[in-house]
Amino acid sequence: MSAVKRIPVTEHVWKELAEMRAAGQTYTDLLSEMIEDRKRRRLEEDVSTWSSRRKDSYVSLSEIKD
Secondary structure, three states: OOOOOOOOOOHHHHHHHHHHOOOOOOHHHHHHHHHHHHHHHHHHHHHHHHHHOOHHHOOOHHHOOO
8 A cells, every 4th residue: 555645625625525525435446546637637638639639730751861
């Protein structure tokens, strides 16, 4: 088991986290879930940004010279 770390938060944030937590869910589980959700959202945003770019703005790798 990893070392336990403490993260200082305001009373407001602590209450918000407590309200988000499911019955029996640990704060570690809640925060891990929130981290994964955030990573997924960032990836979706990056893919959306990449997909919306004009196709003619890309250069093939064979055209790139050192």
